[in-house]
Amino acid sequence: MVENRDTTTKISFKQSLKQRFRSMLLSIKLVFSHWPYVALAGTIAIIFWIVFNVFDELLFFSPIVVFYLPEDAITGFILSNITTILLGIVVGMNVYVIRHLRSIKINATSFFSGSSIGVLSSTCASCSSLGFLLVSTLGGAGITLSTFLSNYQTPLRIVSIALLLWAYYSISIRLAGNCKVEYGKSNYHP
Amino acid sequence: MIFLCAIGTLFLLNVATTSTFILNSFPQLRTTTQSQVIAIEGQVEEGEGHHDEEGETHSGEQEHHEESGASCSPLSPDEAQTYSPSNETAVTTPNNLSAASLMKQGSPIIGNPNAPVTLIEFGDFQCEFCARFAKVTEPTINATYIQTGKANMVFKHFVTHGDDSVTAAIASQCANEQGQFWRFYKTAYENQGPENSGWANKENMKKLASQISGLDMQKFDSCIDSNKYKSLVDNDMILGVSLGMKGTPSFIIAKNDGSKPETLLGAQPFPSFQSVIDKKSKE
Numbered sequence: 103m104v105e106n107r108d109t110t111t112k113i114s115f116k117q118s119l120k121q122r123f124r125s126m127l128l129s130i131k132l133v134f135s136h137w138p139y140v141a142l143a144g145t146i147a148i149i150f151w152i153v154f155n156v157f158d159e160l161l162f163f164s165p166i167v168v169f170y171l172p173e174d175a176i177t178g179f180i181l182s183n184i185t186t187i188l189l190g191i192v193v194g195m196n197v198y199v200i201r202h203l204r205s206i207k208i209n210a211t212s213f214f215s216g217s218s219i220g221v222l223s224s225t226c227a228s229c230s231s232l233g234f235l236l237v238s239t240l241g242g243a244g245i246t247l248s249t250f251l252s253n254y255q256t257p258l259r260i261v262s263i264a265l266l267l268w269a270y271y272s273i274s275i276r277l278a279g280n281c282k283v284e285y286g287k288s289n290y291h292p
Numbered sequence: 293m294i295f296l297c298a299i300g301t302l303f304l305l306n307v308a309t310t311s312t313f314i315l316n317s318f319p320q321l322r323t324t325t326q327s328q329v330i331a332i333e334g335q336v337e338e339g340e341g342h343h344d345e346e347g348e349t350h351s352g353e354q355e356h357h358e359e360s361g362a363s364c365s366p367l368s369p370d371e372a373q374t375y376s377p378s379n380e381t382a383v384t385t386p387n388n389l390s391a392a393s394l395m396k397q398g399s400p401i402i403g404n405p406n407a408p409v410t411l412i413e414f415g416d417f418q419c420e421f422c423a424r425f426a427k428v429t430e431p432t433i434n435a436t437y438i439q440t441g442k443a444n445m446v447f448k449h450f451v452t453h454g455d456d457s458v459t460a461a462i463a464s465q466c467a468n469e470q471g472q473f474w475r476f477y478k479t480a481y482e483n484q485g486p487e488n489s490g491w492a493n494k495e496n497m498k499k500l501a502s503q504i505s506g507l508d509m510q511k512f513d514s515c516i517d518s519n520k521y522k523s524l525v526d527n528d529m530i531l532g533v534s535l536g537m538k539g540t541p542s543f544i545i546a547k548n549d550g551s552k553p554e555t556l557l558g559a560q561p562f563p564s565f566q567s568v569i570d571k572k573s574k575e
Contacts, residue, residue: 159421159558165568170561172428174420245454249488252420 125278126270130191132277133198142197147190154182181259188266195273203277388531389550394446398465398524400473402434403444409572411443411565412544414450414532417460417480418487419540421559426481432562433569443569447477449528450540456492458525463497465521466512467504475504545572
């Protein structure tokens with residue numbers, strides 16, 4: 103009996119996972135079938151791509167516009183690209199939700215913390231003017247803070263991706279959930 | 293709309309972290325630091341006669357700073373007010389950036405000292421972007437401009453990453469004393485560890501230096517233990533601040549006499565340096 107119950111649970115968990123994955127894809131199709139949201143997501147992704155790469159010292163505008171990708175920056179570049187794509191998707195979906203489905207509450211915490219951590223982690227705090235000012239203002243505490251940001255750059259980026267994925271998941275589940283007809287709770291009486 | 297405004301605010305906040313926002317919030321910081329710079333720069337110029345031809349710094353200079361109490365201690369508000377903007381400009385006169393003047397200050401130089409262009413790097417041995425520059429861009433600059441006599445390169449210490457950065461800077465100057473700075477430079481960046489993890493403390497600097505052939509380790513150890521070049525590192529830092537440096541690596545590319553300086557920020561790739569150095573050569 104116990105075995106049967108476990109099998110049932112496993113199947114339902116798999117089914118639930120499949121359903122959730124399907125609703126995540128559906129919500130992307132729903133939002134990005136409208137070109138203004140594609141344009142918005144693209145613009146946001148491009149803006150953040152520029153910000154990340156300027157902070158990573160891969161993209162420069164002065165004295166000449168130049169981009170390069172040295173070996174030591176490849177991992178960070180891949181992670182920042184994932185972050186920018188996710189940022190574009192999440193912003194596009196959130197704007198869609200606000201405009202069309204006002205009753206749905208967006209997961210602002212995940213989005214804001216994800217994007218903030220993403221941008222902050224992309225700076226080598228101590229190498230940039232931020233680190234210099236942190237040290238001048240906070241002394242020892244500033245050094246600790248800038249050291250933390252520099253040494254934990256990759257884990258922080260992974261955290262920011264996880265938070266953005268969570269924001270994307272929660273908004274897509276809510277979007278898909280909004281289209282479900284809940285027969286049990288329906289007020290429709292033929 | 294509210295959401296879009298929030299996104300805009302977030303974006304601005306993040307960008308502001310780079311510096312401007314904080315700097316504008318604490319204008320008194322900038323004033324104080326520049327005042328310190330001016331005060332100490334004046335003393336450096338006075339003390340320049342204490343350096344010998346080999347670029348070594350005599351302990352007399354250190355004593356001079358210690359006596360005046362100006363090596364790194366903040367000035368009193370009264371003292372700070374005595375410096376006028378005209379004095380501030382005196383700090384960054386071309387003479388201070390000429391290859392000859394930089395050599396006199398004890399800064400390491402590579403290439404022909406009379407080359408028409410001087411590239412001054414403000415760096416920190418704990419900075420990962422400085423390591424990127426040393427590994428990726430510097431070898432190409434070296435082969436294209438330094439080895440061909442078209443430019444020379446001077447290193448200045450801009451230590452913003454903590455005490456170990458100061459130790460590494462002193463160690464590099466101790467290596468410079470024996471004519472091995474550029475070997476130390478390469479070895480340190482190749483062996484760079486996580487920031488403030490202890491890889492750049494005194495013991496590890498001694499171990500690192502022992503990998504460099506031709507270094508008299510006894511001399512090196514006593515030099516690093518005595519903090520002989522602390523005042524030189526402080527003065528480099530002060531010069532960097534006076535020139536408006538806010539991060540590492542930062543570069544100044546100027547004519548050999550220090551005139552027409554141009555600043556380059558960050559670990560830029562070779563084409564950026566090429567464009568400025570070529571321009572300076574033609575000027």
